[in-house]
Amino acid sequence: MESIEKKLREEAKLLLAEKRVDVIVGFEKGTLPLVATPCFIENPDDAEKLVWNACCTQNLAKFVHDVLSQHRASQVRVKPEDRKKKVVGVVGRGCATRSIVLHLQEKQYDRDDVVIIGVPCTGYIDYKKLSGKLGGEEVLDGAAEGDQIKVKTASGEKAIALKDVLAASCLTCRFNNPVISDMMIGDPAPPMDPDHEYDDVNAVEAMSVEERWAFFEKEMDKCIRCYACRQTCPSCYCKTCFVEQSQPRWVGVGEDETDTQVFQIMRMYHMVGRCVDCGSCSSVCPMGVDLRKFLKKLDKDVFELFGNRPGSSLDDQPPLSAYTENDKENFIFNP
Amino acid sequence: MEKRSIKKDALAGIIKKVAGDMLVYAPVKEEDGVFFRALGAGMEPQTTYANTKNAPKNIFFPHTEKMMKYTRTDKGMEFVENGDPAKDAVLFGSRPCDAKSFTLLDLLFDQEKYKDPFYCDKREKTIVVTQACVHPPYSTCFCTSVDGSPTSEAGSDVMLTDMGDSYLVEFFTPKGEKLLKYFGDAKPDAAAEAKKKEIAETAAAEIVSHIPAKEIKPILDVNFEHPFWNTIHQRCLACGTCTFLCPTCHCFDISDEVKYDDGIRVRNWDSCMFPMFTQETSGHNPRPSQKERWRQRTMHKFKYYIDMFGAISCVGCGRCVMYCPVNIDIRKIVTDISKL
Numbered sequence A: 001m002e003s004i005e006k007k008l009r010e011e012a013k014l015l016l017a018e019k020r021v022d023v024i025v026g027f028e029k030g031t032l033p034l035v036a037t038p039c040f041i042e043n044p045d046d047a048e049k050l051v052w053n054a055c056c057t058q059n060l061a062k063f064v065h066d067v068l069s070q071h072r073a074s075q076v077r078v079k080p081e082d083r084k085k086k087v088v089g090v091v092g093r094g095c096a097t098r099s100i101v102l103h104l105q106e107k108q109y110d111r112d113d114v115v116i117i118g119v120p121c122t123g124y125i126d127y128k129k130l131s132g133k134l135g136g137e138e139v140l141d142g143a144a145e146g147d148q149i150k151v152k153t154a155s156g157e158k159a160i161a162l163k164d165v166l167a168a169s170c171l172t173c174r175f176n177n178p179v180i181s182d183m184m185i186g187d188p189a190p191p192m193d194p195d196h197e198y199d200d201v202n203a204v205e206a207m208s209v210e211e212r213w214a215f216f217e218k219e220m221d222k223c224i225r226c227y228a229c230r231q232t233c234p235s236c237y238c239k240t241c242f243v244e245q246s247q248p249r250w251v252g253v254g255e256d257e258t259d260t261q262v263f264q265i266m267r268m269y270h271m272v273g274r275c276v277d278c279g280s281c282s283s284v285c286p287m288g289v290d291l292r293k294f295l296k297k298l299d300k301d302v303f304e305l306f307g308n309r310p311g312s313s314l315d316d317q318p319p320l321s322a323y324t325e326n327d328k329e330n331f332i333f334n335p
Numbered sequence B: 001m002e003k004r005s006i007k008k009d010a011l012a013g014i015i016k017k018v019a020g021d022m023l024v025y026a027p028v029k030e031e032d033g034v035f036f037r038a039l040g041a042g043m044e045p046q047t048t049y050a051n052t053k054n055a056p057k058n059i060f061f062p063h064t065e066k067m068m069k070y071t072r073t074d075k076g077m078e079f080v081e082n083g084d085p086a087k088d089a090v091l092f093g094s095r096p097c098d099a100k101s102f103t104l105l106d107l108l109f110d111q112e113k114y115k116d117p118f119y120c121d122k123r124e125k126t127i128v129v130t131q132a133c134v135h136p137p138y139s140t141c142f143c144t145s146v147d148g149s150p151t152s153e154a155g156s157d158v159m160l161t162d163m164g165d166s167y168l169v170e171f172f173t174p175k176g177e178k179l180l181k182y183f184g185d186a187k188p189d190a191a192a193e194a195k196k197k198e199i200a201e202t203a204a205a206e207i208v209s210h211i212p213a214k215e216i217k218p219i220l221d222v223n224f225e226h227p228f229w230n231t232i233h234q235r236c237l238a239c240g241t242c243t244f245l246c247p248t249c250h251c252f253d254i255s256d257e258v259k260y261d262d263g264i265r266v267r268n269w270d271s272c273m274f275p276m277f278t279q280e281t282s283g284h285n286p287r288p289s290q291k292e293r294w295r296q297r298t299m300h301k302f303k304y305y306i307d308m309f310g311a312i313s314c315v316g317c318g319r320c321v322m323y324c325p326v327n328i329d330i331r332k333i334v335t336d337i338s339k340l
Helices: A002-017 A044-049 A061-074 A094-105 A127-133 A199-205 A209-222 A228-232 A257-269 A280-284 A291-306 B008-021 B096-109 B117-124 B192-206 B217-222 B241-245 B290-309 B319-323 B330-338
Strands: A023-029 A036-041 A088-092 A114-118 A141-145 A148-153 A156-161 B002-007 B023-030 B033-038 B064-073 B076-081 B089-094 B126-131 B158-162 B166-171 B252-259 B262-269
Touching: A002 A023, A002 A044, A002 A088, A002 A114, A023 A044, A023 A061, A036 A044, A036 A061, A061 A088, A061 A094, A088 A094, A094 A114, A199 A291, A209 A257, A228 A280, A257 A291, A280 A291, B002 B008, B008 B023, B008 B089, B008 B166, B089 B096, B096 B117, B096 B126, B096 B290, B117 B126, B166 B192, B217 B290, B217 B330, B241 B319, B290 B330, B319 B330
Parallel strands: A023 A088, A088 A114, B023 B089, B089 B126, B126 B158
Antiparallel strands: A023 A036, A141 A148, A148 A156, B002 B166, B023 B033, B064 B076, B064 B262, B158 B166, B252 B262
């Protein structure tokens, strides 16, 4: 990991110094132990701040979209001949590059607007799992070193195997190496365990209708409508989300629990064929809502119905933008 | 001031006994977190916990609250007040920082000229029983930087202090003394006062996070337009986690939920982090980006609240620091501002 970080910093510095990119979106060390935070580097000398380890949780494609759409908005009132181009460099692992592929397929920006510094990924920490492993004790100091996490708490120092605290999406990740990149840092990461990627979904599918509904209600009951899930999702880039439209108002903001359920269901339905299973929504949720199981079910359906894994290849036609006479339609009559 | 001493293992029983007589809110463990909940049958109140994930403000200022109902009839509109007065209640186990947040919320909701009936009704009828932080629960706690302390009495009616083998129970207010009957007759021994003082000093000394919260007011006064404001927000997701978990954030939005002829006017928590918060009907937004929203949040806590009410609107609980999904740290922001 250290050598990857070193090469990453060198590469980022070079890209900025040669002005091939205007900004690099990556991760830097956070203010809390064992935490990394997204950063935006414009000065070549600041490339030293970049880190790459198991604390890097977010899908950075969200920020690529943010920066490029903000830039485009800033150019609207500029004469066409005076408009400037902005190129964003991004530290991209598998899931982030899949989201970038989706953005490109959905014509959100052009391929030459983004320079992808591909990095191999061995997964990121699920902090709820880590907290469980530590019996709820606060992390006072820590470091992610290879396949181990060293943690210091009030009761002493511990070494925890990374695989025991990896996020659920990482454990069964099929694309832990970039699907597209302009340069690749380090050797490709060894495969995770994609053969079991639908185990969680299968377990939910095996439940009775009543049990499934109870599971859904229990999870939705935790939601405080802070919208962190939507905000961190690279696929949720609508300028105005349907929950915020007021004419007509689709969803109430009051105490009715069905409003929360409708928000979540509608958001998930907008993810059909567009979710790359990066797990960001689950990782940012302050209340621990298990969103991933629902989204992974959609992922499974899209794969079984259309043979498509969203964002896995630039050449794919996104399933909901395509039509063939052979499209399955039995789900309409026999859901 | 009345004082009592109780055995440590008696506390959970006392909480449950009170819960038999009136509404009790207490910290309850749910999956991986501890939350304040109305204590129902079979629910186990926590007596040893760091702090709750949610701030207790929702007891006085619920996430969503009915203000009135109305019906359209042939004779015109009929309005009905929200007819549910608050019940007598006890909030058990708030931490001193959270208890202090009530005194800050009082400044806004319970002014001489403007009184918020919904807030005041619940606040007046609720006894706040605080558990002093003998050891500050997190390294992110910074209450001593914002006029608080791990054993601060502000906002508490009753305070429990863990003395090792027993709890010292102090009744600060007549309201708190209504609970005297539940705490037995055992008075603390003569050494208790000195021991409590010692605990208070050790606890305050154990706080490791210190920020120049009071020092930045004059800097904020003159730096509304400063390039510094460009440096915080780009990573911000614009979610409401920090404001919804904050004990002192109190912004709300009033809306009508209408179905056919019946309507309910509700008020819901709102957040200065949301673009919709300042969106005008015309489509214009005076705070067009997260930059302006972050400036507002910082200014509101460390400048505007002082201008209006003479107090910093932050109690140093550290929830926003711990739960921000992208690690935007108010401690760092305040420290950086102090260096401008």
